[in-house]
């Protein structure tokens with residue numbers, strides 16, 4: 001594989017952040033991203049994506065809202081119904097929630113596949129090591145040789161035993177082009193993305209508009225709740241989901257929230 005790689009030297013400055021800081025959790029998540037960059041998991045572009053995600057999280061209110069819970073329910077049912085589910089892991093996901101991804105994989109039987117937009121042998125190994133350290137025993141996607149049809153370049157590479165033959169793929173913090181290509185290849189695609197305006201959100205079968213750090217633990221709990229449910233119930237949960245309606249709910253939520261904040265400010269009530 002021919003890719004150009006240049007090393008970025010990262011200087012991490014650690015200052016103690018008091019627990020009482022109003023944005024303590026967010027600052028801790030940022031630290032995980034910076035550590036991920038230093039370890040070679042995250043690419044610099046991943047930090048830009050993260051910043052965009054933070055901005056949408058701000059607009060949503062940094063809480064898992066009802067539209068996300070509905071998508072989580074449909075996603076859990078779909079994962080339990082799938083014949084060959086695969087969890088796609090990129091650098092940002094590995095840095096933020098390797099442990100939760102491994103737990104979800106164990107709970108659902110979904111395979112874990114390293115799947116990188118900015119692919120290099122070094123990064124494949126770094127992401128695989130992070131998953132192994134989080135408890136994964138089988139990791140696909142290293143030395144991947146198959147391609148997602150109609151997608152050019154390294155970003156089309158997938159594992160023959162993983163995404164290539166999967167009937168369902170779960171992705172988070174993902175590029176819209178790849179989501180679209182996976183749908184065209186006939187797969188059910190679940191996306192976790194804070195941006196309800198992204199192409200990933202529009203093209204996915206199910207979009208969980210939430211932060212991956214909040215959504216993944218909730219998705220695993222939902223899988224546990226639905227585990228004993230009948231196939232009929234699972235089919236009902238999965239098929240009653242309407243992605244367009246959920247995206248509309250997310251956009252209306254942001255609009256109403258901003259409307260309320262603006263009127264409060266205008267009337268001096270903020």
Ligand code: PTJ
Nearest residue numbers: 046049050053090091116117118173175193194195211212
């Ligand atoms: O590790 P690689 O090489 O596979 O590269 C990964 C990145 C993230 C660089 C690549 O997939 C990319 O460029 O993604 P995009 O096109 O920037 O899309 C990422 C989407 O995820 C954006 O819509 C962000 O709003 C959203 N996002 C960012 N952080 C989070 C998030 N969604 C949920 N939770 C987050 N923490």
